[in-house]
Amino acid sequence: MHALVRSVWNEPRPPNPPARGWRDRALVVVLVTVTVLEGVMRPxxxxxxxxxxxxxxxVLTLLWRRSRPLLTVAIAFGVCALSPLVMNGDPLEMYTLVFLLLLSYALCRWGSGREVVIGLAIILVKVSDSMVSDHPGLPDVIGGWAVISVxxxxxxAxxxxxxxxxRELDKVKLLERVQLARDLHDTVAHHVSAMAIRAQAGLATSASHPDAATDALRVIEAEASRALAEMSTMVRVLRQNQPADREPGRRxxxxxxxxxRGRSGPAVDVEISGDVDDLPPSVEAAIYRLAQESxxxxxxxxxxxxxxxxRVTADDTSVRLRVTDDGDGGPAHPASRPGYGLIGMSERAGLLGGTCEAGxxxxRGWxxxxxxxxxxTAS
Structure with missing residues (x-):
């Protein structure tokens, strides 16, 4: 019990309570009008x-019930408790005071933990005092507590x-950020690897083939431009505070x-078979990124x-990707030290209800x- 009270006491106020502007002012105008009419019509x-x-x-305290819930409760219930001092002992008996329920609701909706505890204590003291001093019957006591409790x-609630x-929105944002990080890793790793290999090839052949350096620079420039273009797209999404694009557009x-053709590094041969024209964009993007990372x-x-x-093969139920190399295996292969690449590939396939295995x-080869x-879609 003590731990529960302490956790409630330390609970922060919900962030950024929504402002209603004209709605709050309209509510105040209506309640003030009803108050005046009640004063005129009640004999x-x-x-x-x-x-x-x-x-x-x-009634004016309703304007601050979201931003200052404890203050409004303290003022409203405190004034109601002290009003008999200026009314010769008579309590404040306006029917319009039912709006105080909005203040108790606002306290639990937008107050911090300690504000809720203090505010509820104020309400408890005031309501208990009224029930003792007014001597209501048991049905009135039960009904009054039921309304306030609701x-x-x-x-x-x-x-x-x-x-x-x-929390759900935060989870979605986290998944979007993970997906962006995965796409960023795939894009940058692919292009930077191509630039590094071409630069090494240009340096190795520059003495016997002077034009190799020029060719290498052209390839590096093209790869860098592609990497910057894809990175700019991702960064633009983050800066504009918009939902991340889960379908990067690759087919x-x-x-x-x-x-x-293998002028620098191994030759890459691509073969696509089957009907791939009507695949969902998410599947097409995933196949592309998986192949790129492989x-x-x-x-x-x-x-x-x-x-x-x-090799990409599509049938009526699934799409199969197979990437094979003829290199030497051994401890240098990433499977002995799994990094973000292989982990990201497995996660990307799993999000779509598929599988990804490497071995x-x-x-020889992998x-x-x-x-x-x-x-x-996952089943």
Missing amino acids: DLHWRAVSVTITAGL SIAAGG LRYRARARA VTDLRELAS ITNARRHARHATRVEV PNPD TVTAVLPRTG
């Missing part, structure tokens, strides 16, 4: 002018519903752009590799196999 109302003035003044419970919604047919890993880690084969071939459902 049994004592201290008519004082009651109407106090009640109309308390308003408090409604505020608490919506408070925790909003917190659950905020299966774009895999042909990854093919190369080629990057082969260029980095497959020693003495001369060829990388990329050595029986003789194979990455990914199978994704054609619908792009």
